[in-house]
Amino acid sequence: MQHLYKYTDKPELFLKDGYLRASQLSALNDPLEASYNKATLNKICEDYELDAKVVLRGVDELGVICLTESKDNLLMWSHYANYHEGAVIEFKIETKYRTSCIGDLDLDETYKLLEKLDKKERKAIIPAYKKKKIGLLSDLVVSGLSEGNESHKRLFTGECLPVRYRPSPICHTTMSDSNLGDLDWTGKEDRLSFELFRQKSDAWSYEKEHRITLKLAQAHRVQIDSQAELDRLVHEFKMNEMFLEELNAIAKKKNDDPKIIFDLDEVPNKDDRMAYGRTLAKLSNNAKNLYLFRTDERHLWSISFGCKASPEDINKWSILAKARNKSIEEYKAEFLSNHYALKFEKKA
Template structure:
């Protein structure tokens, strides 16, 4: 586990008020290979799992093609309902500054892995505070994990690759994990770590406004709404909302998510970040660092960053960026 990880982003004033980051659906990521798997991968994985359970003395039924198609559809839906928060191990990469931090006009946020990443982290996983708890179905990886880079797509033709860690473990976990955290070698410069979350758990959704959505929202006045431009609406849940409502499939939050995901394909899902987890801010060499200073100074939750703001400067002898401390 790395001690610090980083997020390249534009300089957004609203972040310094609400501390929210977007979880991007797999189908909206900039790599077209994300969130997909082919029939051979699935059938190899299914055969490997059958071989493993048979070896354990279990009776494994041979499934019909339509049953296998159903399992494939279920696994694919797992990708449709989760989002990725992307981080990196490196705050000095010139390509990352150009691609993801508004061409050096943005910032990099540094996070301390020993602090809870998300607000409302009132559960525990081992000795670590957690927002979402144990991911029984392998859909959630709250604490960022490293992406693996390779030329070949993941293969699943050997039973030991998918062997469950325990009898009670969901047997498709390692299949999903490999697909969640494997990318082409072409992306290796990103040194990515990613957190995987369920989009239905979002603290804020920005989507198209419609009458049905308004009717659902009227059932819970605690949920704040704000009309935006171009017919959009912003939906914000109270802190620890899950503690106040039954969060089953019939919950208001589940109904809102189903509607905004099914009928609002461009919906944006935002999650509250714990400001205490932010351990530093790096301003790009073209960034208005005085504005960053002002935004930090305005928010008492960021008082611990007084001596942890830096400006990136171009080295005079090598193609590299160096950090220089900025005093508030």
């Protein structure tokens, strides 16, 4: 069992619906994320018979859910929790893996069943499937993510792995520096894309970060910033307009909000669901587009309110947290009077 933490400036966004965002490359705050040396990357691809273009395209199709071992880091409270006015959410992760697995469930059998039902029956049964959960992320699709390649069944299962902090990028100088020779190369291009996201500059080592690396196409829910973003699929990516009409047919819109929601886990046909997911992942270069993964509330362990959080916010977040998991523990952060540190008082 492992306990990991998520800093957040707006806990209500998670607590209301239970979704965690997998941040795409364009949304990450470190400009050196997934960096590499072009010449060395090409040499690695040549040695292992990989296609460098596929590797780099794969990076754009990935997202990461970032967690940490530490809930008392003053700098992270400032950077990620609205200058101590936000909160830190604690997850208890039980796993059969060597570190922490956040779900490992293939929905093939689910889709086979749903395809046999009519629309009314599917609508009735889908909520039941949402309750059948494994790991922190529930009902995670791990098949059909890419064509002619089953590597993702081992790479994108929701396993939470510690970040590798390094003085230089993984593809910086030589093969010996990159440590790629020891990797299991099942998965080929997917594997190298995956590894590029596992490294960070050692200047960030204070964050003690762990990452869940996922294909954006696996998202349970996608929130697109506006209709103009969807139109890019036709104008920029030459998407078939008939397919775009299909996509618009499952879109959820509010009259007063330009954002568009796609609940992909409600699409009964697996092939359609993955086609929609891969298509929406093409819009990842806009950081305002969100790729969201549903969590299992049983892994929600505690919430710690920032030392500058208002009583009104604390009360609101407490109600939402208990609605998600009535046994959740609550703490209030306070500054220690004689140290540059925080203490956490458990709320009654």
